[in-house]
Amino acid sequence: MSHFTDISIEIRDIEALRKACADLGLSVLEQATARGYGENLIRGEYVIRLQGPYDIAVNRADDGRWTLAADLWRGHVEREVGRNFGRLKQAYGVQRTLKEARRLGLKAHRSVLQDGTVRLALCRA
Numbered sequence: 001m002s003h004f005t006d007i008s009i010e011i012r013d014i015e016a017l018r019k020a021c022a023d024l025g026l027s028v029l030e031q032a033t034a035r036g037y038g039e040n041l042i043r044g045e046y047v048i049r050l051q052g053p054y055d056i057a058v059n060r061a062d063d064g065r066w067t068l069a070a071d072l073w074r075g076h077v078e079r080e081v082g083r084n085f086g087r088l089k090q091a092y093g094v095q096r097t098l099k100e101a102r103r104l105g106l107k108a109h110r111s112v113l114q115d116g117t118v119r120l121a122l123c124r125a
Helices: 014-023 073-081 083-103
Strands: 004-011 027-035 041-049 056-060 066-071 106-112 118-124
Touching: 004 014, 004 056, 004 083, 014 027, 014 041, 014 083, 027 056, 027 066, 041 066, 066 073, 073 083, 083 106, 083 118
Parallel strands: none
Antiparallel strands: 004 066, 027 041, 041 056, 056 066, 106 118
């Protein structure tokens, strides 16, 4: 019986996801196996290797987006990437914004507030 759940998050830029993971201190492996409860495993084109006992599999969907699948049992994944993947979503959004800012020739200043919220200030270079 599989415990893996598909996560509702839209990923279109795998390099931004890699950088987001790096920001969170997580590594991304290519063509790897994600760990789940017991001996449940799932293959991923990419796997976000977590420090705890479970990982996140990343696979391309038919529509070109990247989907995430993880075993959410006992909150192991949540502790590392946030409730509803909030910390991962935020880090990904920051990386996508920084990439677009560079493309537009904007300078970006990033600051992290006490509650963990990231504030970005963009201006013309």
